[in-house]
Amino acid sequence: MQPIKEYCGIFGIYNHPEAAHLTYLGLFALQHRGQESAGIVSTDGNDVYSHSGEGLVADVFADRPVLKALKGSIAIGHNRYSTTGSSGLQNVQPLLAKLKDGPIAIAHNGNLINSGALRKKFEAEGSIFQSTTDSEVILHLIARSRKKSLVQRIVDACKQLRGAYCLTVLTPDKLIAVRDPNGFRPLALGKMHSTWLAASESCAFDLIGADYIRDVLPGEMIVIDKSGFQSFMFAEPSKITQCIFEYVYFSRPDSRIFGDFVDKTRRRFGKNLAIENPSDADIVISVPDSSNTAALGYAQKSGLKYEIGLIRNHYIGRTFIHPTQQGRDLNVRLKYNAVGGVIKDRKIVIVEDSIVRGTTLRKLTTLLRKSGAKEVHVRVSCPPVRFPCFYGMDFPTPDELVASGRTVEEVRDILRADSLHYISQQKMLESAPSEYGGYCRACFDGKYPLPIENSLEKQMHETGHHVLKV
Amino acid sequence: MQPIKEYCGIFGIYNHPEAAHLTYLGLFALQHRGQESAGIVSTDGNDVYSHSGEGLVADVFADRPVLKALKGSIAIGHNRYSTTGSSGLQNVQPLLAKLKDGPIAIAHNGNLINSGALRKKFEAEGSIFQSTTDSEVILHLIARSRKKSLVQRIVDACKQLRGAYCLTVLTPDKLIAVRDPNGFRPLALGKMHSTWLAASESCAFDLIGADYIRDVLPGEMIVIDKSGFQSFMFAEPSKITQCIFEYVYFSRPDSRIFGDFVDKTRRRFGKNLAIENPSDADIVISVPDSSNTAALGYAQKSGLKYEIGLIRNHYIGRTFIHPTQQGRDLNVRLKYNAVGGVIKDRKIVIVEDSIVRGTTLRKLTTLLRKSGAKEVHVRVSCPPVRFPCFYGMDFPTPDELVASGRTVEEVRDILRADSLHYISQQKMLESAPSEYGGYCRACFDGKYPLPIENSLEKQMHETGHHVLKV
Amino acid sequence: MQPIKEYCGIFGIYNHPEAAHLTYLGLFALQHRGQESAGIVSTDGNDVYSHSGEGLVADVFADRPVLKALKGSIAIGHNRYSTTGSSGLQNVQPLLAKLKDGPIAIAHNGNLINSGALRKKFEAEGSIFQSTTDSEVILHLIARSRKKSLVQRIVDACKQLRGAYCLTVLTPDKLIAVRDPNGFRPLALGKMHSTWLAASESCAFDLIGADYIRDVLPGEMIVIDKSGFQSFMFAEPSKITQCIFEYVYFSRPDSRIFGDFVDKTRRRFGKNLAIENPSDADIVISVPDSSNTAALGYAQKSGLKYEIGLIRNHYIGRTFIHPTQQGRDLNVRLKYNAVGGVIKDRKIVIVEDSIVRGTTLRKLTTLLRKSGAKEVHVRVSCPPVRFPCFYGMDFPTPDELVASGRTVEEVRDILRADSLHYISQQKMLESAPSEYGGYCRACFDGKYPLPIENSLEKQMHETGHHVLKV
């Protein structure tokens, strides 16, 4: 059983007559954070109700009766990347269990680095595990705590966790939101009349019509119940190491995380990229939609014309049946087509937000040349990704990271680009807000803010991970 | 959360290259024991593989890839009656968990009567429960045992169980079959070349082409692994109280349980019913298909002509959409039609295997009269069912048992029958084989062979149970 | 494109607020006449509404909204055996088209023998065909008729048809029922208050709660509309040649066709079979459920004991995934199991209603011997089937009919039976009522009551037909 690393989106809501339905909306807004499965748990104070399934939110909850059955005014939800484990054990979220206090449900975004050791210990003492997720140890820590109240037991549990974790926790009468002391992943607090909300990104509040209040702070636990809103820092202050990749690629441009709009930070990446790495091309294009803003920033700062040179086909679904005789570029062509009238006879700067495996970009440079581009210059709004992430970002193994162990020139050659330049780590950090603290950039330089279990690191190198982005 | 009582069919196989596929066949043969969900867990010695779902076996495993993915030469399976609990916790079987020894899977047929107390205790000690089934305590007992080997831990667990349980247990290298000391439910042992099998009823072996060897004995545990077949009695000898209702209604007529063919015992019920309760009617008919054999026995002993007076429609599926203006008898008419040419102007004896709620039978007597029957005499091949079952048979609450608190004459009146007679308890017991010991008949006389937890009994009276048979 | 021969069930209803819903019930009762697809067309006097699909009635109309959308108080329906043709053209029934008078829908049971010639002629004159069914020519004949009223045009069309056809026809204000002058297939007339019904078999009326009035007569057309019920003979009197196979196998035992209950006729087959072909066996068993009644008749007349020696599994659905290593008898074992307690050490008479390919019966005799039968004697309640049917019964090609070109002794040998006897043609005819006229028995003796187009016969021999019964 391998540790499963996953991107996720989490959500929680307290005191709304349509709690599950708004959770559904929230998960829909957070769909980009996890597209393989979705789940909601709600409670009416007595019973808990749960539904989850594989697929997009709109598919998993495609029937009104399913949502109706999720009764009550408190709910949490979870979107997930990643597949069912190789063993027969199921990895569903929110995790739901019955403790002596009654039912509890947890939605977890992030990755724990000491779950292996904890799990081993608990199994030796007679505990049963139902999933292969690292998240399940949180439930066991809570169940085993000797503290008196449930909240105290959750604090007790969190103090023993190490790694990245944003949690929304549901009990029959409470919604609890937790963010780890390092603050790896974002978690926002929202409000709408007398309804409280928590979500991985603030875009979930926009859809619902709720207001963004502030971020849940690193090391903060927020407990909301009948007696009101209560906040406290459950852990010693720690060095803040927010995940810069949330700004680079993962969060939505219309979200507000880590103290600023994603869109604004991403544009500064593009501008600083242009300052460091100008080009004498004719036009700037993006890889829609993820690098649109960075490309726009690059164009604005460089003075080059911004153009829409690639069209993205949004009809592509889960399955596509390939003809046996088509070329190997079909996958990329299904998703992107070059706009002949824009590309032909032009020198192109293509701005990409990040390069992981490099396979898609290599096919895009080919597509652009076939469409008549005279030159293709690649500019990247983050430094070369060379190291695995142990805090919840699902990169492939270093072997598959095109920049791992290669010079920029070697990568350029693989990408068949006329030139290739990355933003520097320093300029990237200058572009991001420092309001809440610093950033983890271990994927660029391998300097991990929390030491990694040897076995974990070893496994990461040995096993095939799911790839987020090609 | 209410205790869920359920009929089930279980299966296990050791050492066959298509273990999961034969489990699928076995579950198909045991489909009558549980039609609401089905599940299989297999192992190839390293990993375990699992698939389960709601619906009939042939639907849950409708895709070859699903069966192919259940790799390995050891497998167990489970058919289940009953619905998802009211809480959000899922009741899937076989139960699958990871213990310190590795993965384990359990399929359970029967009902435990001390699971509530055990559960309470374990939760207080920090254990997490994932389902509302009584079966989950078995896993916790195994996980918590201090015994050295896994087999010893399973023995340790079983010694603490009270109630009805037949188990098939899978580990990466073993198949284990267990039957409780009272022997409430049947469990048969089969063989085919070097492949061992266990199944709730021997009809599963017939379909596969395997031989019935013998019953697993009350209180016996059978462990099959590389070192061969090993059997031992894990419990002190106890009074044998096999469930007579397996003969009356539940098991298939072509199965061999408790020491004889179901068909033969069922025919003796019919014959003895005729001896005790003759009739001067013209013909004997059955309620197809469950009382066919008893009716035949009645006809043979009484000398009356056996006729097929009711046709059963087998196309009826799960869902049927009722017109708004149709009479209330449509449900019965969808399932049965009277054969006019047989019924008209005749005095009819209709032999029924058992009467639970009586609603179907009441509609059938009406249907027969509408089709021209001069008289309708009901003969029943088991005594009046008046008490709930705590050992795995899912009767409705006493309030809904038509014979509970009513005289036979009052029931006759409700059924609109010209006469109504039941077989006596004594004659019924004379009809059943005594090779392995006695029978539980608590549903007839309320004398429970194992004392019931007060809370359990209370709940049984308060809650609405799923009804097996109307 | 090959002629497609099919069994079918048809239904029609006039003047009921839930016309489509009762049609759904009627088709459900007629499910045995065609299980591959189902369709309903209804009308509210203005528009027509239609829904059809592949699968059982209860699946095709599994959603209440689908039935709700079939508005109006007149409806017809159709059940069909047979698959989509090899060409891309769709064969849906009821056939629906827009003529100059407005929409019309037709459900057809039977097989036309002059459709090929008509089709060729119409195509040459510029007509378009949408299906490969013979039924579509009926629509063209109606559309092309120069008669003034629609009813006259339908009469005009029917006069040009040759072969077997029972029709229910829907127009925005009429229900029309037609039976061909030979009367090959059954068609019954029913009534319930002021609602008129027509159905292939009377069992459809029983389910709905309507009364069977009488058969639609050979050569009769019944027109029901606002002005009431109107009947006339549209064709010259012809020799009546009802299909004896409807009694032998196809119709339900609780239906009343051709002047008597199917069940009663079928029992007389069994009795006369016993008179002609006694046996000194110990017991008589049937192949459930189709030969139950014939076996009972055989047992009663012969004085041998009737027993239930084979159990039929009704859970078997459309698809079943076969393990790669199971023996070839699995298909039969999935459907039937021998009751060991009945069969062992006995001399068995197994009564079968008919033998077509003989493959199932051969496997059953083997199954019975494996279960300990000392002798297996086969008795068949119709003569050997040796010739194809051109009037709607979908036998395989003569090559595949086990009795074609073989002596009874050769067939016995193939079936591995200790003895084999068929009822004689004369005794069979004596068993059937003669109230309405005679019977077609071309499948036994090759004497076709209507001459067959050469090309049709040729095709029948060349092409692979769908097999009804194995």
Added chain:
Amino acid sequence: MQPIKEYCGIFGIYNHPEAAHLTYLGLFALQHRGQESAGIVSTDGNDVYSHSGEGLVADVFADRPVLKALKGSIAIGHNRYSTTGSSGLQNVQPLLAKLKDGPIAIAHNGNLINSGALRKKFEAEGSIFQSTTDSEVILHLIARSRKKSLVQRIVDACKQLRGAYCLTVLTPDKLIAVRDPNGFRPLALGKMHSTWLAASESCAFDLIGADYIRDVLPGEMIVIDKSGFQSFMFAEPSKITQCIFEYVYFSRPDSRIFGDFVDKTRRRFGKNLAIENPSDADIVISVPDSSNTAALGYAQKSGLKYEIGLIRNHYIGRTFIHPTQQGRDLNVRLKYNAVGGVIKDRKIVIVEDSIVRGTTLRKLTTLLRKSGAKEVHVRVSCPPVRFPCFYGMDFPTPDELVASGRTVEEVRDILRADSLHYISQQKMLESAPSEYGGYCRACFDGKYPLPIENSLEKQMHETGHHVLKV
């Protein structure tokens, strides 16, 4: 039965071993032209094979076996907007029928204006109609033609058609492509080695890897078979009236139609819009993705900054369950979110390609204001849409066209915009290429290039049409 107007995409391919599979790719590239159903017909020279269904191309053909079953080296395909008609008759495309010559299939994009009269005439003469589409009369015209060869009969049919029609026609040995003499809809010719292709837009060739050769000309028929490629003008030269709306909104920006890339024309719309209607706003934003190019053109010409102010959510599927208590703007918010960092405190120009009902745009202006926009100025890259289209563009009835019967100022008020300006008809025409001839702009000025049947126009006003765009 109402005339059904529909957008469509059509495709055809000749001489490729995976003809159906490439048709599937082609339809996928043309998905934007019709998302409600898809169909493919193929032929191997003997039989024809067909599959169609409701939904997106990738869903209708989600199974490899379905595509495999569409055998042969010639195929045509069709994407369709619009639902099943209110009557029970099915509107499937490609239309498939059997004529005396054998099977024929037709895919039609456009709308005929004389189909009603033709249909009436044919029905009176005994023809049967199977659908309510105008396209079916084409089949009847071909079937009824007295010309000798099939090609001549198709020419004969086309000469009698009036209105908009691009056709791909399949016979067992031919692919035929036809474009009406007015050239309303686009149709392109492609080639790949020895394979010929036809498609509504050239983007279909890009995906397959085929080359765009040229447009099929107005009034041209192209016949491709074993004897090669043959082209001729089947009609007298007519005034060319290409649909300008294909450039404005409907075709993909990467397609080449009517003599130029859509993208280039669309950008000229934006530039000319800026020349005619400048603004002193801070930034220019588009309504993604349809007005991206026009907005970019506007920004470039006006010198204002182009920004991404609205994010479009592409996860939204067919169904979405609305909470009962959410505001009425949820539909728009599900699809778009404003990027706070871009919008706040800015004066915004929002460029829209066209305004039909205006409901979406009204909600977007509100959304922008809520996100802090100081002013919202709307600029539209086509003139006000005020009249229905009878040539295949599915506008709502005039009542629902926001600009119909209103001044620009009144529309501005409804849209809650600070200013509203449209491009002039003259500037729009200047922006489009004149290589092939002129344009139809009847939707702007009501001057219909082909006179409309009165009844048709009447129906258009009376009936509710499907709305393309809100």
